[in-house]
Amino acid sequence: MSRPDPTDLLCRLWREERGPETERRLAELLASSPEARLVELSLAGFERESQACPGDEVLLSAISERAILEAAGDFAPPPRDLQRSAPAPVRRGVAFRGRSRLALAVAAAIVMMCGLAYGLHAAAGRFTFVIGGPTPRRSPPPPEDPAPLEPSSAGPAISASEPDAAPPRHPAHPWSSAAPAPSAGPPRSSVAILFSEANAARRAGREQDAVALYQRLLFTDPLAREAPPARLALAKLLRGQSPAAALTHFETLARATTPLRAEALWGIAGCAQALGQTSKEKQALSDLIREFPTSPYASTARARLGDASR
Amino acid sequence: MLRAVRLPATAEGPSFSKVVDELLPLAQAAGGGDPAALRTLLSRVAPTMLRVVRRVTGAQHPEVEDVTQECALELVRALRQFRHESSVQHFASRVALRVAMNARRRRRASKRTPEFPADFVDPEDAEGESPQPDAHLASRSAIAVVRDLCDELPPAQAEVLALHCVLGHTMNEVSTICGAPLETVRSRLRAARLELVERAMAQPLLREILEVAP
Numbered sequence: 001m002s003r004p005d006p007t008d009l010l011c012r013l014w015r016e017e018r019g020p021e022t023e024r025r026l027a028e029l030l031a032s033s034p035e036a037r038l039v040e041l042s043l044a045g046f047e048r049e050s051q052a053c054p055g056d057e058v059l060l061s062a063i064s065e066r067a068i069l070e071a072a073g074d075f076a077p078p079p080r081d082l083q084r085s086a087p088a089p090v091r092r093g094v095a096f097r098g099r100s101r102l103a104l105a106v107a108a109a110i111v112m113m114c115g116l117a118y119g120l121h122a123a124a125g126r127f128t129f130v131i132g133g134p135t136p137r138r139s140p141p142p143p144e145d146p147a148p149l150e151p152s153s154a155g156p157a158i159s160a161s162e163p164d165a166a167p168p169r170h171p172a173h174p175w176s177s178a179a180p181a182p183s184a185g186p187p188r189s190s191v192a193i194l195f196s197e198a199n200a201a202r203r204a205g206r207e208q209d210a211v212a213l214y215q216r217l218l219f220t221d222p223l224a225r226e227a228p229p230a231r232l233a234l235a236k237l238l239r240g241q242s243p244a245a246a247l248t249h250f251e252t253l254a255r256a257t258t259p260l261r262a263e264a265l266w267g268i269a270g271c272a273q274a275l276g277q278t279s280k281e282k283q284a285l286s287d288l289i290r291e292f293p294t295s296p297y298a299s300t301a302r303a304r305l306g307d308a309s310r
Numbered sequence: 311m312l313r314a315v316r317l318p319a320t321a322e323g324p325s326f327s328k329v330v331d332e333l334l335p336l337a338q339a340a341g342g343g344d345p346a347a348l349r350t351l352l353s354r355v356a357p358t359m360l361r362v363v364r365r366v367t368g369a370q371h372p373e374v375e376d377v378t379q380e381c382a383l384e385l386v387r388a389l390r391q392f393r394h395e396s397s398v399q400h401f402a403s404r405v406a407l408r409v410a411m412n413a414r415r416r417r418r419a420s421k422r423t424p425e426f427p428a429d430f431v432d433p434e435d436a437e438g439e440s441p442q443p444d445a446h447l448a449s450r451s452a453i454a455v456v457r458d459l460c461d462e463l464p465p466a467q468a469e470v471l472a473l474h475c476v477l478g479h480t481m482n483e484v485s486t487i488c489g490a491p492l493e494t495v496r497s498r499l500r501a502a503r504l505e506l507v508e509r510a511m512a513q514p515l516l517r518e519i520l521e522v523a524p
Contacts, residue, residue: 007503010482034520035503038510041519042456043478045449049369050361059375060360064352067344067382225372260370296446309335 006033014043191217194225202233211237228260229252235267239274247271254284262292271299333398341389346384355402356382362403365476366410366457377413381406400487407472413459418461448515455509455516463502470495471502 002268009029016022029036198213218227235249250267253260265288272281285305289298331337334356339347361380363374371377385405390399439478456475460468474483485492510516 005481007474007499008481011474011478035507037519038452038507038516039503041449041452041473041516044477045453046365046456046476046478048449050364051369052361053359053369056357056360059378060353060356063375063379063382064349064356066379067352067386068348070383071343071348071386072345147399200407229370 006036007039010036010039012041014040182282191224192224193256194220195230198230198233202237207237228256232260232263232267235264239267241269243271243274247275262288262295262297265291265300269304311470331394331397331399332395337389337392337398337401340386341392350380351398352385355385355399357404359385359406360397361387362406362477366407366460366472367414368457373413373417380413381409384409395489396487400483403477404469404473404487407469407477411465411468411472414457444489448472448519451513451515452510455513456506459502459506459509463505467498467502470498475506476497491502 006029010026010033013022013026014031018112026040048203160194192219194213198210200216201207201213203211214230215228217224218234221227231249231253235246235253238246238249247268250271251266254264254268265284267287268284269281272278272284282305286300288295288301289305292298333351336347336351336354340351356378360374360378363378363381364371367374367377385402388401388405392398396404456471460472460476463471464469469488470484470490473479474481475485479487481492481495482500484490485495488495507520510520
């Protein structure tokens with residue numbers, strides 16, 4: 001009988017209930033196979049990464065609603081004469097493109113009608129000026145031939161009700177619709193570049209440069225997506241030379257509901273210890289144990305909390 | 311109600327059995343355009359898809375929500391081509407896996423967006439000066455190596471590696487999910503794992519773990 005593949009066996013054992021027998025077999029497997037040890041490490045890491053977070057239900061509900069809404073457009077049957085010639089599966093945003101074309105045609109028709117009315121009172125030459133004027137940048141489709149617009153107007157059900165509503169190119173998530181538009185902040189790329197440069201400086205050992213770059217990033221856009229990891233990196237860099245400054249950053253990070261809260265609490269405990277603030281250290285360690293009992297920090301935190309209590 | 315159906319014994323023994331999929335009628339109705347069925351189906355599979363996306367991209371990845379949304383849309387489109395060769399949950403996982411891996415590859419190609427914070431390993435921690443537990447660090451290094459390798463391998467091989475090492479599926483399951491023969495899966499995985507170990511050996515923290523038996 002052939003020996004079972006070590007990582008395959010690991011995947012089987014990984015999902016079993018952890019009784020003594022499973023633990024024994026797992027220990028034997030890990031002792032005998034470096035590959036299994038590596039895969040076990042990664043599976044443990046991936047499992048931590050995929051833990052549910054507060055607010056997941058809201059997020060998933062919004063995602064489902066959006067998908068259902070898009071599906072409503074996708075599933076609307078196309079006109080019979082187009083069913084044979086439909087070339088490709090309907091892609092995301094096709095409803096919006098259809099609406100844009102319809103809106104363009106309506107606008108063109110309105111311009112034509114206005115121009116026609118104006119032309120009755122004015123010279124014929126000015127009529128052409130109105131049509132070819134600066135209003136439409138691209139020449140609209142000729143209104144005499146509305147046939148190309150038929151499919152889109154007959155396709156998605158939502159297009160007929162609000163034909164002139166220009167859809168966003170990248171529509172915001174439904175769950176963030178109440179939030180201000182992200183375009184109010186600085187250009188996305190500048191923050192991204194700063195983050196990348198700061199990381200490179202940190203890795204190269206240029207700590208002062210990295211600190212300056214992280215600080216500049218936080219000053220430029222404190223609400224950027226890169227801000228929480230940048231603040232964490234900055235706090236870690238400052239921990240040795242200025243625990244008080246690092247503590248401020250860790251506390252800011254801990255207040256925000258980011259996935260980095262566990263690291264922030266751990267940082268608070270370390271800085272508070274360095275500053276001799278025992279009560280703050282205990283509080284941070286207690287919060288860490290209570291909120292993240294399965295975190296890798298938790299066991300060390302328990303031991304430290306015991307030391308701090310003595 | 312679930313009903314177990316035994317499949318013919320495979321080379322590894324008859325342990326692999328297929329359970330009749332309780333989500334299949336929902337998937338069929340949703341694929342036919344029933345919005346209520348689609349809503350129910352998404353409520354069952356969306357958490358799985360989110361977990362897959364978090365595993366592939368990293369939980370702190372700024373685009374987790376966008377990618378999960380993309381997964382849901384892709385699943386809706388793909389339902390019409392679903393041939394019931396795997397369970398609906400596995401099908402949804404595979405869709406999510408592919409979308410998330412493509413998102414990573416796109417991001418890697420563009421290099422315009424920030425690095426993955428999930429792979430963020432502080433050099434101080436890596437040197438062991440921090441009180442952060444070593445196992446946690448090694449684990450983070452390992453997942454970074456797996457993710458990098460998945461980005462660089464040919465898509466078919468990367469998919470097999472991800473199904474096995476990221477989602478924890480056995481080879482039999484990978485074979486069913488991918489619709490590929492077991493030997494093909496085994497061969498792809500063997501090559502991918504060799505590369506994985508080689509890359510892990512280049513990381514000091516992982517090399518120590520691989521060389522020294524616990």
